[in-house]
Amino acid sequence: MGDALIEARGLTINRPGTSEPVLSRVDFRIRPGEIVTVVGPNGSGKSSLIRALLGQMALAGGTVDRRRGLRIGYVPQRVQLDTAIPMTVRRFLSLPRRVTDAQAQEALDRTGVAGLGARQLTQLSGGQFQRVLLARALLSDPHLLVLDEPTQGLDQPGIVAFYQLIEEVRRQTGAAVLMVSHDLLVVMRSSDRVVCLNGHVCCEGTPQHVSTAPEYLALFGAEAEGTLALYRHHHDHDHDHDHDRELEAGHLHRPGCNHGQGPEPTAASR
Numbered sequence: 001m002g003d004a005l006i007e008a009r010g011l012t013i014n015r016p017g018t019s020e021p022v023l024s025r026v027d028f029r030i031r032p033g034e035i036v037t038v039v040g041p042n043g044s045g046k047s048s049l050i051r052a053l054l055g056q057m058a059l060a061g062g063t064v065d066r067r068r069g070l071r072i073g074y075v076p077q078r079v080q081l082d083t084a085i086p087m088t089v090r091r092f093l094s095l096p097r098r099v100t101d102a103q104a105q106e107a108l109d110r111t112g113v114a115g116l117g118a119r120q121l122t123q124l125s126g127g128q129f130q131r132v133l134l135a136r137a138l139l140s141d142p143h144l145l146v147l148d149e150p151t152q153g154l155d156q157p158g159i160v161a162f163y164q165l166i167e168e169v170r171r172q173t174g175a176a177v178l179m180v181s182h183d184l185l186v187v188m189r190s191s192d193r194v195v196c197l198n199g200h201v202c203c204e205g206t207p208q209h210v211s212t213a214p215e216y217l218a219l220f221g222a223e224a225e226g227t228l229a230l231y232r233h234h235h236d237h238d239h240d241h242d243h244d245r246e247l248e249a250g251h252l253h254r255p256g257c258n259h260g261q262g263p264e265p266t267a268a269s270r
């Protein structure tokens with residue numbers, strides 16, 4: 001498997017109890033330090049792929065190899081909180097493995113929620129909760145972070161901020177990142193490689209390559225065209241700082257939209 005952290009070959013998964021494939025003959029690999037995003041329509045097998053790579057699903061065919069001693073930090077798609085049981089962020093970080101106060105604090109610092117240790121989980125906003133989940137995933141000092149739709153329910157600025165945090169974590173820790181996401185624009189900005197899934201691998205490669213692939217455009221249609229236009233606009237011009245600021249403000253320039261090229265945007269121009 002060379003230098004891959006995880007490698008799947010010919011991966012086939014059937015719907016439980018049937019011979020109907022959810023995924024057919026998928027080849028996949030992720031290497032150290034890469035950010036790889038899996039995109040695809042609802043029901044295309046993204047979560048199934050993730051769970052198979054983690055060893056949580058029976059294979060109908062193919063192989064999955066994980067590097068020996070591989071540490072994985074996992075942020076699941078859904079976490080069921082038992083609201084009847086009070087639990088602070090600090091206590092949550094010690095589940096399932098006990099960590100010291102210093103370790104817990106370092107993880108919260110790293111994910112930008114330093115002051116929330118004493119807060120009840122039920123009192124966190126969606127964005128804060130995602131950051132706490134990420135902090136918990138970082139506590140095992142993972143070689144690979146796996147995040148299944150980590151920005152579900154966040155607003156656009158929250159989504160952008162979360163992906164910036166993921167890139168920051170990658171820079172600081174060197175961990176590879178495997179994500180499932182529906183946020184096409186941010187995916188295009190944040191990933192080294194994109195895998196487009198629809199029961200099989202439709203196309204994969206750099207964001208630039210995938211966003212122009214006919215298979216991708218057929219699957220994502222109008223949204224993909226819009227994303228592509230924004231992505232090209234971003235990459236054809238040397239105004240990254242403007243672009244980042246606009247994204248943070250929840251506003252995106254489109255081709256031909258000339259404001260924001262001059263002085264600082266005002267609240268009114270946002």
Ligand SMILES: Nc1ncnc2c1ncn2[C@@H]1O[C@H](COP(=O)(O)OP(=O)(O)OP(=O)(O)O)[C@@H](O)[C@H]1O
Nearest residue numbers: 015016022040041042043044045046047048049180
């Ligand atoms: N436990 C299960 N029992 C029966 N069918 C399942 C089960 N888990 C997944 N499936 C089916 O497998 C297919 C792929 O599901 P999966 O959750 O992997 O898709 P997904 O791409 O992650 O979807 P979404 O974007 O909606 O999260 C779907 O048709 C789903 O109904």
